[in-house]
Structure formats: structure tokens, C-alpha cells
Amino acid sequence: MRPSTSSLPVGERSPDSSPPHPPARKRKRPSIAATAATASASQPPPSLAKEPSIQNLFSAQASAGASQSTPNDSSPNRKKSKTQPSKMQSEMYSFSSKLASGNPQPTNTNRRLSGKLNKGFQPKTGTTKLVVKTLKPQPVWDANKYFEETWAQLDQALNVIFTQAPVNFSMEELYRRVENLCRQKRAEDIYARLSTRCKQHVRGTMKTSLLSKQRQSNIQVLHDVLDAWTVWNQQMHTIRCIFYYMDRSYLLQTSRGSLQDVTIKIFRDNIFEDATLKPDIIDGACELISADRSGKDLDKSCLRQAISIAEQSLPEYVNDAANFMTKEIDRCEFFGLDQSTRRDLLALLEEHIIENKVDYLTNQDSIADLLDDYATKDLEQLYALLQRRRLGSKIRPAFERWVDDTGTQIVFDDKNDTQMVVRLLSLKTRLDNIWRTSFHRSEELGHALRESFETFINKTKKSAATHGTDNSKTGEMIAKYVDQLLRGGAKAIPTDLTLHARDNAGKEEYDENEAMDEDSEVNAQLDQVLDMFRFVHGKAVFEAFYKKDLARRLLMGRSASADAERSMLARLKTECGAEFTHNLEQMFKDVELAREEMSSYKSRMEEREERPKVDLNVNVLSQAAWPTYPVVPVMIPADIQQAIDEYERHYKSKHSGRKLDWKHSLAHCQMKAKFSKGTKELVVSSFQAIILLLFNNVEPSEHLTYDFIKSESGLPEAEVNRTLQSLACAKLRPLQKHPKGREISTTDSFTVDPTFWHDKYRVKINQVQLKETKEENKETHERVQEDRNFECQAAVVRVMKARKTIGHSELIAEVIKATRSRGVLDVKDIKKNIDRLIEKDYMEREEGNMYSYIA
Template sequence: MPPPTISPIDGPSDSFLASSKRKSTGAAASDHKRAKLTDPFDREAARMSKVLGTQSRPAFQPNHGAKKLIIRNLRTASRAAELEKYYDNSRKELVDALHTIFKQKPPRQPLEKLYRGVEDICRHGEGDDLHDMLRRECQSYLTGPVYKSVTEECASSKINALKCLLKYWGIWNGQLRTIRSIFSFLDRSYLLGSRGLEQINDMGITLFRGMAYKPPTVSNSSAVMRSIGGILELIEYDRRGDSRFDATLLRDSISMLHIINSYNDSFEGRFLKSSSAYFKDFAEEQSTASLKSYIAACETLLSREDHRCNTYNFDSTTKRQLLNEAHSTLIDNYSEKLLDSGSIGRIIDENAVDPMKALYDLLRLSNLQQRLKGPWEEYIKGAGSEIVNDTVRGDEMVVRLLEFRRALDVMVRDAFNKNDEFHHGLRQAFDSFINDKKVLSSWKTGTSKVGEMIAKYIDMLLRGGLKTLPKSLMSDVKDRVDAEKSGQASTGDEDAELDRQLDQALELFRFIEGKDVFEAFYKQDLARRLLMGRSASADAERSMLAKLKSECGSNFTHNLEQMFKDQQIGRDEMASYKAWREGTGRDKSSLDLAVNILSAAAWPTYPDTQITLPDEVASQLEQFDAYYVNKYTGRRLTWKHSLAHCVVKARFNKAPKELLVSAYQAVVLTLFNQVDDQPDGFLAYQQIAECSGLSGPDLDRTLQSLACGKVRVLTKHPKGRDVKPTDTFTVNKAFADPKYRVKINQIQLKETKEENQETHKKVAQDRQFETQAAIVRIMKSRKTLTHANLVAEVINQTKKRGAVDTSEIKKNIEKLIEKEYLERDGNSYSYLA
């Protein structure tokens, strides 16, 4: 039997192999005869089965041995024509399907059959031609009916042009999806390996873009350019708050521009140009308003512009350029308005943190925030100078300064994001106005008035605690959070809050150049607190002393520490004295004596006053004096009656009372025991003066506190607020008070104006001595110095205690020359040993 002959045929080889495998058995051949063969590939497979003889016997015969297989070309004219006809029909069906899709109708042929036709044509090697055909049909459709519809419908307004173009873009996207599903094999298999041909989606976008940019025939611009005009109108509607704004239309339009690659080329430039014009008009319109209104308007505009770019998918580069243009127009071009000192001052005056934060953020966008430091410091200096030079409200100076500082600290914290530059500027401004020479001329003290008032403020805190503070100075929630983060005690605790308030006062103290004034007044107030038992907290007293020692050194607090030691020594001495009295059998008096022994060098100086004490009190003092002098040879006690206080028992008609009074008040009250049994029971002013030993202002203030104050245990005749030498006084038998122990205001313990001036003079005098001592020390070590160098050295050595004018230094140099400590040699000085 001759070997079978196989000739190659044209057509898809994988279909051939698949068919020949299916028909390799007799059963398959029989089924093939009965099947209705419509597919050309199936018919070809059946014919080849007959040629190979696979219908009569199997191709593999193991018992007959190897067979020689010869393959020759098989040429059948009918087969080639049949295949060509099949491919022609497939192309026509595809074209027909495209036309149907373009009419927005479903194709007449099943999509699977159309897909198979595309695959067969591609496998036949005609993929390029198929791609060209598809491109021609799509281009013809877009540049024909679609372009005509677009130009006709877009001829009215720009918004309608945008809607029209977006509508046909949506239609084309739907049609393109159907086309891509039919030509999927061409798109995902054939075109992937072809470098010169676009994929179907890219081709569809390119063709639509070409149609949109096609030169107009009727309108003044292409469809896409008119549509971009519509987008700009939509954005303008949004900026003006116009109800015609359509958010969905804007979002879809921007997405379309991104896809057809028209965003950067056609839209971005026009958008930025129109935005620049809008910003200029907006700034010009808002610039006539107040700074606060301008800041709020700019903040709102920038927020809306940023939100629009993010919400409607604007490109990031567009957003950056847009905001940069806005910053340049609204901030850079109007920086003079934004940095106007007067306007900024009004915002700070109102404690308007939010507008100030908005201003800071605006300036930071253009990197101009550091220029805000100038108006910031200028305002602080001006407002601070008004406070420290206000002689009418001098008692409120420190509270006002702390409230001012508190408001500024909050501004730095919440508005300036804790910027160290602004905090440093705040400190510089405070240092400037606190040590300004104008303060000295306003108060006419010659030394720092601020130092005096800070000392009195701390005295108020240590006497009265937090109840004396205004609410504006108390810590807020953020302060407490910051304290907890830094590991400090919570400011919600009373002791911790008091400690924080002392720290705030010390912040002001650090700015003072004349710390000797503070020391002098602080020593006086501390003495009163210790001697009168007025301290609200012993722990707070010790804490404050530790703070001063840490701040100024041990030399500054040496005398203050000695005052605390004297208090303890005094307690020990009184315990020893009482033990001595008990041991000697002298403890028979009903008078409970307590004596404070003060070191003359450590404590403030007090005037010596001679008063007539009751016999029992005078006897007790004589006993203690004798005991102390006998115990400490060479020591001498000087009694300071102006600092003494006591408790006096008094009988009134309604109930007996215990009166807490000063020694002066007690002496005056006990005088009325002598006239208690007389019918009229009055004492004249002169009688009181002669019997008490008091006179002048001391007597006037004492009588005024007893007869004209809030607690009136004496009655003045005639009635009035001022005490005169012609007045008479009687005991107020009708006196009543809900408390058994009544404290009477001790007016003589308050500082008088004369005492205040005397303290300032003493500080100025001490400062002169310190200056002269510094000059001598410097010249002793340097031997010879020029005038300028000597003045500089003196200022450097004395600045911690208090600033000295160069004129004062020159006067002290002259005094030392007169005392022959120095010798002038031209412009230089020499030390004389």
C-alpha cells in the first residue's frame, strides 16, 4: 500500500491540528459525516482526514512496522477561494457592526462571532489592514456626523458647548468600549507586539481630540476651546457664589481634558491667566476693608481655591502655580497693608488670636512671616510703656504687665506656632520698655519703679495666695497639658499654680537692670510678713527665696536668709526665756510675751519711737531685756514698737471681743480704761497724745484706724473721715461683730509716701557707694585706664545691681579724685596707692 501524501494548505494551523485530532477515530469520522459543516476550518479538517485515510483505519499501526511519510504541497483552488470569501465576509460584517455601533444600536451579528472573525483575520496576517480599516471608519464617523452635531449644538453659549462636547465624549466612550470588546484580539494580542500602531483606546482618544480641535466652520473657535471657555465660566460661577455653578459638570469636564490630553496645552494657561485677573480684582476690592476683614477674606479665598483644585482633580502643578499667583497678588503686593503696625496693634489689643494666626499663616505662605516681628516688637514697646508710665494706676502695674505678657504668650503659642523668633522679640521689647529712662522721669524716683512694684506684687501673692489674682492670669487647659508633658506638677494644684505665678513674676524681674530696688522693697515686705505672721504659705516663702538665690546668687539673698534664721533663733530664745522664768518663779503674769530678735545688719531699718506702754507690758519688756543682756555680754536690744502687735480683750454691751491690734492701737485703747467709770468717758486728742507718747502722723493714723475705719471700736466727735486736734473720742459700747476675734486694720504698718521715697533715695545712695567701690577695685587692678575704658568696666561690673548713667559714673570719679584715690592724667586715670 503506497504511503499517504499530505500537502500543506493555507489557513490557521492551530485550527487544522485541532480538527485532525478530533477526527482521528472512526467514530469521530462517522459523526463528522452527519454534522452540518458550516465552518471552513471544519470542512478542511474533514477533507484532510480523507486524504490521510484516517476514516478507514487508525493512523498508528504498531504491528506493521515503520511507514515512510511523505508530505507534498497540496494545492486546491477551491479551498483558497473559499477562505478569501470567508475573510471578505468577516470584514464586511465588522464594517457593518461599526456602522451600527456608530448609530448607537447593537450589532446584528453576535459579538462572539465578530470577535472570532477579528481573530481569524489577525491570524491570517492581515492585522495591519484591519487596524487601518478600523481607524478609517472611526475617523470618518468622528469627523463626519459627530463633528457636524458638535458644531451645530455648540454654536450657542460656552456652557452649552461644554455640555455638548461632554455629551458626545460620553457617547464616544460607550461606543469605544463596545468596539474594544469586538476587536479585543487585535487590541490585546496583535497590537501589543506592533510598535508603529496605536492601541484602540489611544487611537479613539487621538481621533476624538482631532475632531474636537478641528478648525471651525461656523463658530469662532474649535469645540474644545469653546468648552474650555465654559469651564472657566463654571469656575467663575463658583468663585462668585452663582447658583448656575454645576459641580458635576466641572468635575467631568476636567477629567475629559486630562484624558484627551488637552489639560496642559489648552486649559492650564487660560485658567491661570483668568485666575490672576480675578485675584487682582479681589485684592483691590478687599483692600479698602480693615486688616482683620482683609485677612479673613484672603483666608477664605485661598481655602476655596485649594478645595476646588483637590475636589475637581486639577493637576498638582496647576494648584501650585495658582496658589503661588494668589500669594503674590494678595500677600506680596499688599504686604504694607498686612504689616501695618497700627492695624496689627489693634488686633493684638483685642486678643484676636484667630485673625493673628491667619495673618501669620498668610505671611508664611510667601515667607514673609519674619517681617511681622518688627510691628510685633513695636506694639509691645508702645503698649508696655503706657503701662509702666501710668502713674495713676501704679498699684496695678505688675498685674497689667503680667496680663499683657500672658496675652502675648498665648499669641505666640496659638498664633505663631511657638516661633522662637517672636518669643525672643517679645523678651527684647519687654527689656526695652521696662528699663527705659522715661520711666524714671515719669515716677521721679531716680531708680526703677518697676522693681519696686514687682516686689510688692510678690508680697501680695505670698500674703494672700491665689485668691488675690485675677482670673486672666490663671492657667488654662493648654498650660496644664504643657506642664504635664514637661514633667512639672499640674497647674490645677493650688501650690503648683502659686509657684507658676511666682515664676511669671520672676520673668518680669529678670528684665530689670536695677535689681537693688527690688531687693530693698522685697526685704521690707518680707520683714512685715515674718514679723506679723502674714505669710500664706511657709513653703511658698522658702520656694521664692530659692528662686531668687538661683537667679541672683547667694550674695543677693544673704540678708534674706538671715531673716529666716533670726526667726528660728527668736523662737528658740523665747523657749529658753520661758524656761528661765518658770525656773525662777517669775511666770505669774497673765501677759503672754513673744519677742523677735532681729539682726540689725540683715533687717530693714525702722525708726525708734518712744511710747508710753502700760505698766505690765513695760515690766515684762524690762525683764526680758535684763535676761538677754545678762545672757549675751556686749549685746544691746533696741525695741521697735512700730512693729509690735497684740491681742486686747474688750467688753462691749452686746458681747466681749478680742481685738487684734498693733502696739500703737493697743496703747490708745488701754487709755480708755482710765475714763471707763466716768459718765461722759471721753478723751480729747491732746489727752491721748500726752498719755500715749504718740504724735503727728502716727497718732492721726492710729485714731483714724480705730474710729474711722471699717471696724469702729471708738467714736469720734464730731464725725468725719479725717482726725483733727480738736476731736474727742469715746468707746463705742454698741460695737458688734459676728466674730469673737476681730482684726482691726493696722494703718501704721502700711508704707507711706515718705517712706517709699526714702527707700528709693537709700537705694540710689547705696548705688553711688557701690559705683565708687567698683571704680576703686578696677583701678587697683589695672593701675591706669582711659576714661572710656573705665566707664565701660564700671558699667559691666554694676549692671547686675542696677544700671548707672555715665554722668553718674563721671561724678563718682570726680569724688574719688577729690578723696585722692585717683589722679587724672589727660584722658586717663591713675590709681594712687
């Protein structure tokens, strides 16, 4: 059982149930005062005058707690318990009040005489904190200084390379320094300076030298440029060796290409494309060909080098080819040539320009560059050019390879797994637009797109992200993204994924601030997510995480829209069948029944003219449909326990033979808290409420130690740490931690933050309940893995029972086919499950790598 959005405890029906949420209690000197939660989050808070005081709510608990233990950190103003601890306990935990309150004890300044003790010497007992100070000051690391020093060495090395002086530096040392800078996230700075330095050298020294020479012919100009090209290549070979780590780890991940591509482009842009040199270079190449045609000797190596410099990029070639063919056809029409001439000329041009160049036009690297740059117009021109000879499908291998490589990199990027679905949706949106506009909805390329997505989305590996299992990480992240959408609504949708942005994809200008329909945006986004969900084979992982997140949303009332919740459930039912959504539908039914049960309980209390001291709200849930939750020990305040008992008597009077187990970790409530800057209503979890109530009857400056909070709350250490961190180390901090820090320690103490303030009257602090812990994530993955093993074994038994005898390879194939919808195990794991069934005498091995079923 779990709590409703607005109030406290939760119960469960049948063997396993959920606990409630303690309300707040108030004491005479309220640093923080609290009241129990209202019955519904949408209702206004009750007036202060009518609310029961914390003293009344928890007087029984306070007296009980005082008789059980005495806090070790009591200040001079704190009341002491009447009941003294046992002798052994008092001896073990006897501390000075001054020490507990933080005041130092006086120090004996008398020096001990050599060889004997001073009179009245009392040896110090207990542990002593030893502080070891480093006498030699540690140097302060200056990253910017290291960068400048390294670049100075690199710049000096570049001067040596460009002037062709003897190498007087260690290339290995420079390589290591570049690697260090790249690991410090300075790769972009290195690239920017290297690019600027290379451009200065080419524009300055090389270009000036070429322009200053007096030449007799165009062929001589061509020779001079080729000599400069040869020298540049030699220099770039040395530079690439030094900057190799930056090239591999940074440049190749950008649209600029490799360092070699960058340096070639620098030479072409500044030398070959120069308005003075380019005409002479081209004329020189043409003169070489003319000399060969006239029977003179041809300098073949010179011509080959010239062609390599003038080679066009793929978009330039496609554009020039289309323009060239268009002009030739225009000439035919202008001169009135016969249609047969036009047809034969066009066929000849297409044969030479397209068919004979198909390998160049469908080159993997060239198409990958266009896809990286999202060059829709260039891709459309390329596809249209190939389609002139019905060769558009030749793009498929390069297209599939790029989609698979890009998607695989996103799926296995563990550092950015929280952004996985957003990145995949962005990728899918871009590729869909390319398919529609650039590839003209080609059926074959559409199949290639979907098959590539299905391939990389279902790739799995055993890693720390899945806690050593081969579960689908994509299924988990899709479930979490859906949770984000259903909790946040349209505000949770990234701007570039909105319906408005997709409709205007490819347009250079559109109004980004145009009003949008939030319901339409959420539904469109859910459709996109579901389209990606269809690719996932192992849906068991998605189901486990979606179910766990849905439970949180229902119990804590965090859904942005009930219609969106129902809409998503209907989509899943259509996609996966009624069996998949059976438990999810039962969860919605339980919440509705719980509301009716609470209404019946309150009506009965009104008939008896009984007004409960605590406004309790309970969700009674069926254990089979909901996720399992561990029982967390906690000390429940007396008035809360009384309210729980009253409800339990009412419930059992209507439903005999049922047992309620309370899950207090799921409960939440509202508390009234008085700070120096005003009164606030805090929405907190049950554990947060219990800890905050400990500060009710203390002075604002009085410290409560970690051990005191732990003993008074009764919570285990992990929950104490987690709850205190949410109260004293998060963005909203009603408590202050001493000493300050982001981690909770057993030596810390805590006080109320007198400066706490928020613009809103009602402040939500209980985000800790919505956050998944690493332990919960690991438990979910391991449970899914265990279920997949059972499903695999069940599939093996079904196949063996139907076939009686079957070969090993055929059995593996049948099992993979049968378990595809829930999640296919690795072949090695399937073999392990077969061995387990053999040990249990469900089947046995036979000769010829065969298996037979044992009835």
C-alpha cells in the first residue's frame, strides 16, 4: 500500500502490503510546526486555528520517546529524560554537556616534568583525533598555465617544421602533452590554434613565395604549385604524428573530418583557389594534355598530381554534373537538334557521369559526411542524379552503415545514458526528414532505415550500466523518458522534438514562439516514443521500469494528465496485447477503489460524529499487481499509529480474512513550518517529516547530532543518510549541516536553517521519493534477468514437449524465436539454461548433438 498524493500512509491487501506515512507533530516552542496532510492535494490547506497542535498529536510519542533514551548531544537548555539509562550504558556514553554543545574544554597548560607525572594528572581516555599537517606547501595546479606552456613548445616545433630546419624536439613528449590537454577538455582550443597557425603559414610564406616567382609558362606555374604541395604533405605528416591523439579522439567526432582533410582543405582554399594562381594551374594541366595529343612526351606524374589537387568534393561533383547535363540538353533544344540526337546524347552523358562513377557517388565516407552535416539538399541532388539511371538504391549500404554506427554510439554512451532517448528521437526525426525530402520516400531506403534502427537498438552488452546483465538499456531509458513526459507534460519535451519544430523541419525561418496545443504535443511525442519502442525486442525491461515509475506517479499524484496516462496505457495495450497491460490496468483500478474506500471510511466517521485527529488517506493495493517494496523499520508517532489502527479495524470489518502490511517509505504529507521569514507549507516524505519533527522543541541554534536523529527516527543508516541529504544538501534546505558539505557523515550535526525562504507558500521537498537509487536500479535489472532465465527454460520445455527430439542448433533458434518479445538471452546463457533442465531431468542429450524430451 502506498500514500496518496496529499497524505500519509498506504496499506496493501493480501500477504504483501505497503506502509503509511507519519504526520507531523508540534511542540510548545516550534522551530518547525507541522500538521497532518489534507485528504486531497487539490484542496486548500486547513486554517491554522482549526488545526490540531503538534503537542496534541504527538504528546504520547514524545513521552514514550523520553522514557526510552536520552540524546547524547543535549544542550544546557534541553530537558533531560527522567528515566536514567542503565549503568553500563551510562558508563559507555557519558559526555560533558559543554563538549556536546560544541564548547571546548579548558586545556591544562602545566608542563610535565622530565621522568615523572605532574600532580593531579588525569590521563585522557577514549579516541583522540590526530591531525597530520604537511609542512611543505603543495603547489597549486594552474591548468591555463600548463596549456600556455605546452602551446609554446608546440608553436616552437611548428616553426621548426615550417622552416624545414633540423628537428630538435621530442615528438613523443609533444604527443603526450597534446594527449594531456585533450583529456583536460582543451582539444577545441588546440585545434583552433593549430588551424590558425597552418593558415598563416600557407597564406603567408607559401603563397607569397609562389606569387613572387617569375615564370616563363603555365606549366612552370603548375610545377611550382606541385612542389609546394609535396612540401606541405611532408610537413603535415610530421604534424599529424604530434597531434594524432587530438585527431582520433576529437576531430573525427566532428563534422570537420580528420586532420588530413583539414590540412588539404587549407591548401586548396588558399593556393589552388587563389584568383591569380588557379587559371595558370588549370591552363598548365590543359597544356600537358595538348602536348600528349600532339605527340610530345607527357609528364604523367605531374598531371596525376595536378588532378589530385583539383579533385572535387561529392556535392560539387553532383552539382556540376547536373548543371552540365542540363546545359547540353538546352543546347539541343536551342539548335533544334533531332530528338534521337538529344536522347542518345543524354544516354551517353548519364553513362559516363553516373554509371561509370557509381562507386564514387555512393562512397561510404562521402555520404557519411553529408549525413553528419544534415545536408538535405545535397543528398536530394545526389539521389536525384542516381535515380536518372534507377540507381538510387545504391545509397543503401552506406546509409545503413552510417545509421548503425551513429545509433550504436548513442546506445553504448554510458556517460550520457540519461539523454539516450532524446538523442535517438532527434536522430530519428532527422532521418525521417531526409527520407521524405531527400530520398523522396524511397521504399527500399525506408526499409533500410527501419532495419538499421532495429539492429542497433537491440544491441546489448554486459556492462556496469546494466549491473552485469545483458538487459536492454534502451528499454529502461524509454520507460524513464515516458515517465518524464507523463510527469512534466509538454514542458518536458525538448524544443527540437516538438510537433511545431518537426512540421517546420528544413525551413530556414519560422516562428519558434507560436502557440502550441499541449495535449497534441504530448500525444505526438508519445507516438514517437512508441514508434521507437516497436523496435525493441526485449520488452520485459521496459515493462519492469514502466510499472515501477507508474506506481510512483499514481501513489504520489505526480501525473501531469490523467488522460495522458490512460492514452499511454491504451497504446501499450494495442501494441503489446491485453496480457502485457493486465497488471498496469489493475493498478489504476486499485487507486479508484482506494478512493471509494476512503470515502466510505470518512462517511462512517461523520455518522458517528467522530473527528479524527489526523487527516489520514490510505491506498489499499493488491500485492500481485504492484511492484514489491521492502519493509523499512521506522518509529511511527502515536497519533499516526492510532489513526492507522482505526482505519485497519474499519477495513477488516468490511473485508474479513485480509491482512494489511503498511509501507511507510511510500507515504508523504504536508507540514506547516514556521521560519523567521514566514510560515511555509512543506510537502515532504514520511521519513523527512519524522526527522523535521525532531527540531520542534529545540532552540534554533541547537544542534542535533547524526546519532541522535538516527536513534529517535528508528530508520536504518542508508535511509537516514538519504533523507538528511535531501533536507540539508539539496537545492531547498530547511536544515543546515555542520560542517558544510555535500556528503552526510556520522560526525555531522544539524540545525534549522533560519534563512530558509521560497517564493511559493507550498514548497515541495519530497523529491527524494521520486529519485531511483542505484540499489533499486540494480535490483530491477537482476529481477528482470532472473525472469528471462525462467522464461527461457519454459520456452525450452515447450519446444521439447512439442518436438520430442530436436537438434541443438534448431532448439536454440526456436528458443530465440519464442522469447524475442520478452528479451532474448545470449546463446551462452541459453545453453546454461538447457544444462539446468538436463540436471532437473526435463530432457537428456543423445548422440549426434541431439536432445530428447523426458515425459
